[in-house]
Amino acid sequence: MRTMTLSAMEFIRRFLQHTLPSGLMKVRYYGFMHACSGVSADKVRAAVELMQGFDVSDPVVTDAIETCTALTCPKCGGKLLYRYSVLPHQMNPPPHAKQIIKEQSRQNE
Ligand SMILES: [Zn+2]
Numbered sequence: 001m002r003t004m005t006l007s008a009m010e011f012i013r014r015f016l017q018h019t020l021p022s023g024l025m026k027v028r029y030y031g032f033m034h035a036c037s038g039v040s041a042d043k044v045r046a047a048v049e050l051m052q053g054f055d056v057s058d059p060v061v062t063d064a065i066e067t068c069t070a071l072t073c074p075k076c077g078g079k080l081l082y083r084y085s086v087l088p089h090q091m092n093p094p095p096h097a098k099q100i101i102k103e104q105s106r107q108n109e
Contacts, residue, residue, distance in 0.1 A: 032039040071080040
């Protein structure tokens with residue numbers, strides 16, 4: 001263990017680095033999820049099957065991705081192109097997105 005003397009402001013700054021904004025939850029990896037855990041997936045599967053009384057099966061891989069069709073415009077039926085995502089914390093779109101929106105609305109006039 002290391003001991004050090006800090007000013008009050010430095011202590012508060014370091015302390016607040018470990019405080020999450022409200023609404024966020026820290027994800028911790030422990031137990032069988034920890035990277036250093038030596039427990040195999042088969043052992044976890046067997047334990048779940050024993051405790052819960054049902055078989056744990058691997059997810060079935062299908063070719064669903066190949067059968068997906070492109071999204072189409074509800075007005076003209078044209079193929080929609082992915083340009084960007086707006087995440088909830090980005091509700092004010094970035095300048096380049098505003099430019100794209102402006103160009104598209106000009107084309108649709
Ligand atoms: Zn359209």
